[in-house]
Amino acid sequence: MNSESLWGDLTDLHRDKSPKQLLEEQAQLLNEIVQGLLCATVEIAIHGSNMSVNLIIVAPALNNYRYSVLSIFYDPANMYPVHVKNATVESSPLVKCSSESEFVECLRVILSSSVVRKAIGSLISHSEK
Amino acid sequence: MECGPVDAKDRSAEPTAPVTFLFWNIHKKMILDTVVQLAHNEAVDVLILAESIISTAEMVAALSSSQARHYYYAGAGVSDHIQVYTRFPTRLCRPIWDEGGLSAYGLSPPVGQDIVFIAAHLSSKLHQTDDEQALACSRLREFIDRVEQEQGHHRTVLIGDLNMDPFESGLTGSEGLHAIMDRQIAGRNIRRVKGLNRHFFYNPMWSLLGDLSPGPPGTYYYPGSGIVELFWHTFDQVLLRPELIYSFRPETLRVIDKSQQLRLVTAKGRPDKNHGSDHLPISLTLHL
Numbered sequence: 001m002n003s004e005s006l007w008g009d010l011t012d013l014h015r016d017k018s019p020k021q022l023l024e025e026q027a028q029l030l031n032e033i034v035q036g037l038l039c040a041t042v043e044i045a046i047h048g049s050n051m052s053v054n055l056i057i058v059a060p061a062l063n064n065y066r067y068s069v070l071s072i073f074y075d076p077a078n079m080y081p082v083h084v085k086n087a088t089v090e091s092s093p094l095v096k097c098s099s100e101s102e103f104v105e106c107l108r109v110i111l112s113s114s115v116v117r118k119a120i121g122s123l124i125s126h127s128e129k
Numbered sequence: 130m131e132c133g134p135v136d137a138k139d140r141s142a143e144p145t146a147p148v149t150f151l152f153w154n155i156h157k158k159m160i161l162d163t164v165v166q167l168a169h170n171e172a173v174d175v176l177i178l179a180e181s182i183i184s185t186a187e188m189v190a191a192l193s194s195s196q197a198r199h200y201y202y203a204g205a206g207v208s209d210h211i212q213v214y215t216r217f218p219t220r221l222c223r224p225i226w227d228e229g230g231l232s233a234y235g236l237s238p239p240v241g242q243d244i245v246f247i248a249a250h251l252s253s254k255l256h257q258t259d260d261e262q263a264l265a266c267s268r269l270r271e272f273i274d275r276v277e278q279e280q281g282h283h284r285t286v287l288i289g290d291l292n293m294d295p296f297e298s299g300l301t302g303s304e305g306l307h308a309i310m311d312r313q314i315a316g317r318n319i320r321r322v323k324g325l326n327r328h329f330f331y332n333p334m335w336s337l338l339g340d341l342s343p344g345p346p347g348t349y350y351y352p353g354s355g356i357v358e359l360f361w362h363t364f365d366q367v368l369l370r371p372e373l374i375y376s377f378r379p380e381t382l383r384v385i386d387k388s389q390q391l392r393l394v395t396a397k398g399r400p401d402k403n404h405g406s407d408h409l410p411i412s413l414t415l416h417l
Contacts, residue, residue, distance in 0.1 A: 063218050064198045065239045067146060088144060090416065119144035119240045126221070126239045 019072050019082045019103055020044065020053045026111060027055060030120075037061070037127050038120070040069075051076050054087075057120065061127040067119055070110050072103075088115045140375065145416040146240040149381075152365060153410035154179040154250065154290040156402070163391065163405055165191045168200075168214075170388040171412055175222065175236070176200070176214040179250040179290050185212060203234060211248045211289070226276055231269065233276045241417030244373065245280050247273060249289030263298045266305030273306075274328075283328065286415070287368040290408065294362055295334050303327040308368045310335035315371045330368040333382050333413075338363055344384040348409045350399045365411045373415060381414035 017025075020042065027040035039058045044051060055069040068087035073094075074080070080099055084106050086092040097103040110116065151173040155164065157180050164183070168176050169192075176192070185202045192200035192214055203213040203222045211232045215222040217239075225233040230250050237243045251269070254262065277283050291300065299305040303322040308330035309315055315331035339361075340346045347361030365384075369377055386394045386409060393405045400407050 059239055062221070062239050063201075063216055065217070066198075067144075067240055089141060090145070114142060115144045119146075122144065122240050126237075129220070 016079060016100055018076065018079055019074055020051070020076075022100075022103065022107065023053055023055050023072065026107065030057070034120070034124060037124050049075055049077070057123060059123045059127050062123070065123070067123060069116060070107075084110070086110050088113070088119065143242075144240050145376070146238060147414045147416050148174045148236070148238055148241070149412060149414045150175045150177065150246070150286070150288060150367070151385075151410055151412040152177045152179070152248070152288045152290075152367070154365060154406060154408040155183075156180050156406040156408060157182050158406055159183060160405060161187065161191055163393075164188070165194075166391050167385070167388050167393075167410065168192055169196070170391060171385070173412070174216050175203075175246065177248045177288060178212040178214075179210065179248075181212045183212075185214075188212070188214060204232065210250055213248060225280070226272070228272055229268070231272055233272075235280065236417075238417050242284060242376075243280075243282070244284040244286060244415075244417060245276055245282075246286040246288060247276065249287060249291060251290065251292045253292050259297065262293055263302065263305060266293075266299035266302070270305060270307070282372070283370045284372045285370045286373060287330065288366070288411075290365050292364050294359070294364065295332050295338065295366060300332065300366075306330055306368060308332035312371075312374050316374060318371050329371055331371060331374055331377075332366065332368050333377065333379065334363050334366045334411075336379070337382065337384055342384075345386045345394065345398060345409060348384050348400075348411060349407060365408055367411060367413055376415040376417055378414055378416060381412070383412050385410045385412060 023042050027042055030040040039060060041056050041058060043054045043056060050073060052071055052073045054071045057067045057069060059065045070087050071085045072082050074082040082097050082103050083094045084097060085094050095106055097106050149172055151171055155178055161183050189200055189202050198216045200214045200216055201219050203215045203219055210230060221237045223235050225235050232248045234246050236246055277285055293299050300308050307327050310332060312331050315329040319326045319328055337344060347363045348365035349362045350360060352360055393401055393409055395401045400409050
């Protein structure tokens with residue numbers, strides 16, 4: 001007798017990407033664009049039931065100089081809300097994002113900001129000299 | 130040179146990044162492990178040592194050991210009264226000028242604005258009078274003026290063992306370093322004194338004097354027997370040009386008596402000469 005799946009139809013399950021995965025994707029995208037000149041990476045720390053993930057840009061040609069872009073804080077069990085700290089602007093407040101779409105929009109604002117663009121430009125320029 | 134208030138332009142649209150400086154007169158002590166531990170604990174980007182007899186090669190190797198970011202000796206080609214080690218590649222932190230107890234370096238951080246830092250170890254009070262010290266500061270001012278003129282900006286940090294307290298005339302006088310305690314006044318940039326323009330320094334060390342300051346009462350303890358004795362002195366100082374006041378984070382300025390497990394003072398809170406130096410280190414972070 002064939003076993004019957006009692007799980008129902010799982011093929012159309014919507015699997016949300018975790019905030020950490022979204023950051024890793026953005027790090028990977030930057031790495032493809034800058035072609036090894038810089039290395040964007042995420043660093044993870046666990047604090048009790050919460051997780052923090054830092055997005056860092058490392059410049060290997062500059063003695064592994066590190067530029068902090070942002071940090072996020074969330075409970076991996078629930079994923080949202082996620083709190084975002086823009087590390088490129090001093091004293092910037094924590095921004096609460098209640099959903100993936102809010103989080104993506106928040107990332108877009110920070111990553112495409114003129115401050116981050118200038119910082120990346122400066123790191124590339126110094127690395128190429 | 131322009132007159133009027135310093136340009137307090139909002140740099141929030143510009144990328145900045147922290148750079149941590151640490152200065153320590155180690156009094157010819159072989160305290161390699163202590164220096165290295167301190168530099169690592171404090172995540173120092175620019176380490177400046179005075180009176181160091183530790184070999185630079187040994188220091189670089191020890192500083193770089195087990196670190197993702199190596200340290201380089203930035204002092205090659207200048208006199209050895211000051212040693213400068215940095216985590217920036219040496220092409221970004223290069224000696225500019227060296228003269229009589231002063232070493233000027235240009236620092237171009239990968240993110241942020243270029244600055245000049247001048248590491249100083251001025252002559253001791255044992256070898257000159259207070260008047261001679263004060264008069265010698267006019268030469269120091271001329272040295273800084275020359276460096277700034279050559280570099281084309283006034284984003285200058287002076288850090289070191291000045292062998293004078295912040296209130297002595299060589300520090301405060303317009304013909305000396307013209308270093309004052311108030312950011313607002315220093316922010317005027319220049320003062321016209323008897324027909325001549327004199328650029329200000331801001332001296333934040335004033336805020337660290339005495340036993341009500343957050344750290345030790347000074348950086349150097351000398352229990353003399355004269356009629357006037359201060360006991361504690363703050364010979365080790367950092368001075369900032371007004372152009373860098375907006376890069377300065379006051380909470381980062383410290384006279385260091387302990388750093389994690391490392392203790393640099395005795396049970397009475399005085400510099401532990403047996404395990405460290407007779408001076409305490411100072412550190413600060415600038416967001417350049």
